Amino acid sequence: MAISDSDTVSYSPAYTIVPTYECFNRCTYCNFRTAPGESPWMTLSAVNKILQQLQKQKVCEILILSGEVHPRSPKRQAWFQRIYDLCELALAMGFLPHTNAGILSLAEMRQLKKVNVSMGLMLEQLTPKLLNTVHRHAPSKLPEVRLQQLIWAGELQIPFTTGLLLGIGETQDDCWETLNAISDLHKRYHHIQEVILQPHSPGHQQSFNAPAFDPEQLPEVIAKARQILPPDITIQIPPNLVNDDQWLLACIQAGARDLGGISPRDEVNPDYPHIQEQTLKEILQPGGWKLAPRLPIYPQFDHWLTHDLKTAVKHWRDEGLYGDYPTR
Ligand code: SF4
Numbered sequence: 001m002a003i004s005d006s007d008t009v010s011y012s013p014a015y016t017i018v019p020t021y022e023c024f025n026r027c028t029y030c031n032f033r034t035a036p037g038e039s040p041w042m043t044l045s046a047v048n049k050i051l052q053q054l055q056k057q058k059v060c061e062i063l064i065l066s067g068e069v070h071p072r073s074p075k076r077q078a079w080f081q082r083i084y085d086l087c088e089l090a091l092a093m094g095f096l097p098h099t100n101a102g103i104l105s106l107a108e109m110r111q112l113k114k115v116n117v118s119m120g121l122m123l124e125q126l127t128p129k130l131l132n133t134v135h136r137h138a139p140s141k142l143p144e145v146r147l148q149q150l151i152w153a154g155e156l157q158i159p160f161t162t163g164l165l166l167g168i169g170e171t172q173d174d175c176w177e178t179l180n181a182i183s184d185l186h187k188r189y190h191h192i193q194e195v196i197l198q199p200h201s202p203g204h205q206q207s208f209n210a211p212a213f214d215p216e217q218l219p220e221v222i223a224k225a226r227q228i229l230p231p232d233i234t235i236q237i238p239p240n241l242v243n244d245d246q247w248l249l250a251c252i253q254a255g256a257r258d259l260g261g262i263s264p265r266d267e268v269n270p271d272y273p274h275i276q277e278q279t280l281k282e283i284l285q286p287g288g289w290k291l292a293p294r295l296p297i298y299p300q301f302d303h304w305l306t307h308d309l310k311t312a313v314k315h316w317r318d319e320g321l322y323g324d325y326p327t328r
Contacts, residue, residue: 009252009284010234010294011277014061014261015054017047017090019082023067023102025138029168029210031203032268033067041079047086051093060316061098061296062090063261064116065268068102068140080108087115091312098161098261098296103140106152113158117297117309118193120161121149126181127174134168134208147181154189159301163196163236166221167213175221179228186230193298194258195229196236197221203271215247219254226255232300234258239280240272249287258294295322
């Protein structure tokens with residue numbers, strides 16, 4: 001079944017595996033991290049058990065979402081190997097891995113491409129002024145370092161998801177500048193699948209003392225993003241962070257067409273439970289929108305995959321539950 005109709009909104013039936021919550025950065029809005037050494041790493045056998053359970057469910061995407069071990073830490077190689085092994089395991093069990101593990105070296109990205117159908121990294125905001133505020137103690141948030149990741153993903157032909165974090169001290173012009181940078185890179189490499197527009201939503205752990213990004217502003221940002229971004233990039237919004245049915249519909253009306261990975265828990269925003277599929281359908285229906293599942297790789301990128309990954313993706317596409325995706 002093709003789902004390319006313009007009245008379709010997609011989502012990815014997903015499950016998030018967190019190899020480790022430890023992170024050497026300290027972004028002040030973070031509700032995810034623990035200090036290095038303070039939380040045990042996820043073992044392969046524990047993940048194996050989880051994945052066995054998931055095989056009985058409708059889950060396709062395994063999102064590997066990790067805190068970062070410092071590139072010069074003696075633990076870096078073991079950290080990277082654990083992520084690689086988890087992806088390999090998920091793939092062997094029939095799932096499609098998508099990794100977002102923060103800043104990676106070119107060699108690490110090249111390795112992970114072998115066991116991921118797509119990868120991701122939020123650009124967040126490019127303005128350097130955040131290095132004096134929310135990113136004062138977050139070396140991975142240097143704008144040029146994050147832009148470099150998007151360039152490497154393009155050079156390596158990795159289908160990529162990126163996005164903006166809204167409401168962390170940027171101006172509107174800063175947002176447009178970040179969107180323009182994504183647009184420029186996509187025009188060069190044609191590798192960006194989706195841009196997430198994620199409103200800052202305060203949580204229990206963060207020290208950043210600022211209100212939530214006003215959801216009433218989100219449709220305007222989406223409409224402007226739709227103007228800036230090339231039409232083959234889908235705009236994604238996290239529905240659990242737009243806590244009002246009418247504003248969620250307004251976001252779709254403004255141009256958002258994807259609701260991201262829906263899993264039991266939002267690891268990045270644990271204070272905001274995911275809205276599950278049936279409820280989302282009921283919210284969208286009055287607006288005339290249909291909700292449809294998608295894979296973590298869009299069909300136009302299938303030819304970038306290795307033989308093994310292509311076979312795994314084909315298996316899911318042949319099931320007929322996942323079709324082409326809306327882009328506008
Ligand atoms: S937001 Fe990401 S990079 Fe920043 S501290 Fe949290 S886990 Fe680390």
